[in-house]
Amino acid sequence: FPPERIGFSDVIPDQDSKLRRSILGMYRDETRKEYVFSLALLLAKAYLGAEREKIELENGIHDPHTMRFGETELPRFLSNSGGYVGTDHFGVQVLLNFRSGRKPFRRLSVRDIETGQFNSNWIRDRIVIVGVTTPSIKDTVNTTAIKALNPPGEIYGVEFHAHATSQILSAVLDERSLLRTWSDPWEYLWILGWGFLAIGLGRLTQSPFKNLFGVGVASFGLVGVGYLFLVWGWWIPVAPALLILVINSLLFPAFYHYDQALRSQINVRQGTIDETFNLIHNGPMQTLAYTITRIKKHDLPQDELLLKLKTIKDDIWDISDYLKQETLTKEETIRLGSNLKLSLKLPIHKLLYEVCRDTLERNLPSFKTLKVKVIKFEPIPEQYLTIEQKRELCQFLEEALCNVGKHAKGVTRITAIGKLHDEWYTLSVKDNGSGICSSSENQGTKQAKALAKQLGGTFKREPLSPQGTLCELTWPLTGRNWSFAKVSYGLKTLFLKGLKYLKKL
Template identity: 50%
Template sequence: MRKRIWNHIYQEIGLWSLAARPGILVLVLVILIRMVGGMQSLEWMFLDTMLRLRPAEKLDERVVIVGIDEKDIEWVKQYPVPDGKIAELLTKLETYKPLAIGLDIFKNVPVEPGGEQLAKVWRENTNIISIEKILPPAQIPPPRSLPPEQIGFVDLFNDADSKNRRYLLYTTNPNNDKEDKYSLALQLVTRYFKKKGMELETGKNDPNTIMIQGTELHRITPNFGGYVDINHGDGGLSILINYRNNYQPFHVLSLRDILNQKNQNVYAKLLGDRIVLVGNRNLSGGDIFYTSALPTLELKGQIYGVDYHAHVISQILSTVIDGRPMLHSWGDMGEYTWIVIWGFLPIIIGRLTQSVWKNLFSVGLAGVCLFSYGYVMLWLWGIWIPVAPSLIVLAVNGVGLSAFAFYQHDKFLRSQINERQNTIQHTFTVIHNGPLQTLAYGLKHMRAKDVPYEQLLGQFEKLDREIREIGEFLKLETLTPEESLRLGSGLIIELNRPLHDLLYEVYSSTLERNDFEYFKTLKVKIRNFDPIDDKYLSREQKRKICLFLEEALCNVGKHAQGVKCVQATGVYGASQYKLCVKDNGSGIQSKLENKGTKHSKLLARQLGGEFRRESLSPRGTVCELSWKPTKEF
C-alpha cells in the first residue's frame, strides 16, 4: 500500500514537471513584461473601469465650483474676462465667508480694465489662492503682488495614454532646490484644516508623505500599483486620484449667478465655510483634462481643470474627515506573489479537470472571481491590485497551455496503461494456450490414473520448459521494438507479415503439438486462408486474430472427443472475411462462457464484426469470427 502511494506521488511529480513547464514559462514571461512596463496601459484601463463601475456617491458640499461658462462670456462681452469682473466676483464671494478661495485662472498678465482693483482684492483677502506653473517646458509665473503663501502650482502629469490619474501635491522648486512649492489643492486644504484646528504633519509609517489627524496620504512610489518606474517630480509627493463617482459631485455656480445677486440666502448657506474654486468651464479656455474613471461626464472622457482640482480637494477632505479610502497598493512583493498564485491556479485547475469544457468553465469562473475581488478591494478599501496581469496569466495558462499539456501528458500516460494492460492480456493468452493446456492435460490424466508415471513426469518437464521460454520471450519483447507473437507451441512469428501467412503458421504449429490427446485421432486436416488487404488492421489486432485461431484449434484438441476431421478456413466474400474452425467431435458439452469466448466476443466488437460458437448437427462444433476488412477502426 505504501509503495503504491509513493509510486502515485512520483508519477504526479513527473507529470507536473512536464506539463506545468509551459504554464510556468508563461507566468515568468508575464512577470517580466510587467516589470519593464509592458502592461501599464492595460492595468490603467482596468483601474479606470473598476472606478467607473463603483456605486454613485453623494455630493460633497464642502467644495463648491464657480465656473465661467460660455453664457458668462456672452454676458460679460469680453474674453478673457477682465480683471475688474474677477475682482468683483471675488469680493462678492468673500461676503459669504468661505474658508478659502482658489482662483484657477492664470493672472501673470493683467487683463484690463481692473488690474489694480484685482491686486487690491488679493492684498485684502489672504484666503484667496492664485496659481502658477513651475515645471518645464512651459513655466507661467504667478501675479507679482502675491506672497508665496497665496500661490499654488497647477502642474499635472499625464500618463502614457494621455489620461490624468495622478496629482502632484508638492515638489521642489526647479529654480531653487532649497524651496518647496505647494499645489493649489494642498494650499486650499491646508487652510481648511487650519480653520478646523487640524495641522499637517510628517507621516509616521512613511516619513515622505503628509499625515493629517492621524491619516497618512498614500503617495505614489516609482512602482506604485500598475506603474513602473514612474516619475513624479524631484522630491515631490504625488497621489492617485480617487474621483468622486457622481453625476454632480459638487455644487456648480456661474459668474453671472453670483454677480446678479440672486438667491442671496441660498448662496450664503451654500458658500459659507466652504472651499470655493473659481475657474473656466468653457471650451474656449482650453483648460481640459482627460479621464475614463467617471461614468457620466458632460464632455465624454474630458474634465475641466477646475473640476479636476475639486476632485483632489474632495478626496483629501473625505479621507481625513469621512474615512473614505484613499487609493493605494500592496507593494511589489505582495503584487508579484498575487500574480504567481493566479499563474499556478489554472495549472492546478487543468490537472484536476482534464476536460476542455470543465476547464473553460472553471477558468471563466475564476476570472469572474478575480475581477470581482479586485473591484471590491478597490471600492471598499481603495487597494489597487494587479487584476490585468493575473487575468492574462489565468487565461493563457487555463484555456491554453497548461490544460493542453496536462491533457496530452495524461493521454500519453493512459496509452501507457493500455499498452501495459494489453501486454498482461497477451501474456495470459500465451500462458493459457501453452503451459496451462499442458498443465490441464497432466492433471486430467493424474486424476484418471490412466498413464504411466514417466509420461506424466515428461508432461511436467515440458510445462517447466514452456514457462521458462515465456519468460525469455517477454524479456526479448521488452528489449526489441519488433512486434512479434509467441504461440503456445513456442514458435515466435513476426506480425508485420501478411495475415494469411500468419494464419498458416498458427494452424501448422498448433496441430503439431502432441500435448492434446484429441489431435492424435485426427484423420483429415483441411486448411485454406484467402489473402486479404490487411492495411486497416493494426499489429495488435493481427495478434489477437492469430490468438483466436490458436484458441479455437486448442479447444478441438482439448474437448472434441472422437474428432476425425478439422477444417480451418479464412474466406473473403461479400466484403467480409470469415475465419472459421469446424470439427466433427462431440460438440459443446457446457454452456458456461469461458475466458476464451469472452475474449473472442471482445475482439469481434473491436473489429466491428461478429463471433459465433455453436454445436453442429449431428456432430461437431463451429467457431467463427467475421469482420469487414475494408473498414478502418
C-alpha cells in the same frame, strides 16, 4: 502673495493622455533646495488648519516620505502602483478618486455673484476655487472616471483641482476611502495565486468543457472581487491575474493531457514487462529450478530431463501466444504458471482461492511434505480494486506460494489468509518451513513493495519463531485518502518498529 500661499497647478497625464494622479508636492528644480506644494494641498491645509482641532500637515508614519493630516496618511503613488509599470513617481503623488456625477460641486457664475442670486451659506466656511469654464479657453483635462460629461471625457482645470482638494478633505473629515495599492510582493503573490488556481482547475476537471466553465466562473469572480476592492478603495491587479488565469487554463490542460498520455504509455509498457516476468518466473522458471535441483542430485533420468526441457519450451511459446492474444483482444484474464487462465471479472476472494488451489497442486519440492493447508479469503467490495490491481494481487499470491514450494524445506503447514479489519485488508502467506535463506532483495520482493506503494499500504517479509516465514501485504480499502484507520495503523506500525529496535538494544 507670500510664497507659502502660492501652490502650483501642474498635472501629470498618463500615456493615454488621461489624468489619474495628482501631485501634492515636489522640488522646484534639480538643485532640490526648495520644496513646493500643490494648490489642492495648500487649500486643504488652510481649511483643516482653521478647524477647531487644527489638523496640521505632517510627514507620514508608516511611510515617512508621504504626507498626513492627523491620523489620515495619504498613500503615496509608486512607480509600479496598480496597473502602472516603471512610471516616474517624483515628489509625492496620489491616485485620484474622482467624485461621481456630472456636477459634483456647486457652481456660481460671475453674474450670480454680481446680482446676489445665491445663498450665502453656499460659500460660508467653504473652499471657493475661482476659474474659467468656457470651451473657448482650452483649460480642460481628460478623464474617463466620470460618466455623462459634456464634452465627453473632459473636465475643466478648476474642476480637476476641486476633485483633488475634495479628496483630501473627505478622507480626513469623512473617512472617505483613498485609492491604495498593494506592495509588489503581494501583487506577485496575488497573480501567481490565480495562475495556480487555473492549474488546479485543469487537474480537477480534466475535461475541456468543464475546465472552460470553471475558468469562466473564476474570471467573473476575479472581476467581481476587483470591483469590490475598488469600491473599498483598493486598486488590485485584475488584468494581469485574468491574463495568467486564461493562459494557464489554455496551456496547462494541453501539457497535462500530453503528460498523462505519456505516463499511460510508460505504465502500459512497464505492466507488460512485469506481467511477462511473472508469467515466466511463476511458470517455466519454476520448472527449470526444479529440474536443476534434480540434476544436481543426479536423480533425473535423461528421458524425464528431455520431457522437462520440452515442457519449458512449450510454456514459453504459450506465454508468447497468450501475451499476443491479450494485446489484440484486451482480455481481462490472468494466466498462471500452470497455464490456467482465470477471468479477472471474478470477485477477488474467489480469484485468490483459485490461485491457491492451482499453485499448491504444482510439482514443487517443498510441497511434497505439506500436511496442513489453511486457506481463507474474506471478500472485498468491487469498487476498491481495479482489474490491474486484481491481476497484481493474484501474481503476488502466486509468487509467495511458489517461494514456499521452492525454498521452505521441511514445511508441513501453510496458511494463506485474506482478512478485512477497520477498512484495511491484509493478505498473508505463512509457513513453518526452514525460513528465509537469503537477506538479498529479489525481483519478486521489489514488485511486492511497488504494489504496496501503489495501493498506499505496506509489505513485509520476515522470519518467524522458532521457524518459518511470513509474507504479508496490507493496504487500505479507502485508496490513498487519509482516513482515521490509516493514521492509526501508521502510528501502530511505527510504535512496533520502535519497540523491536529497543529490544535489540
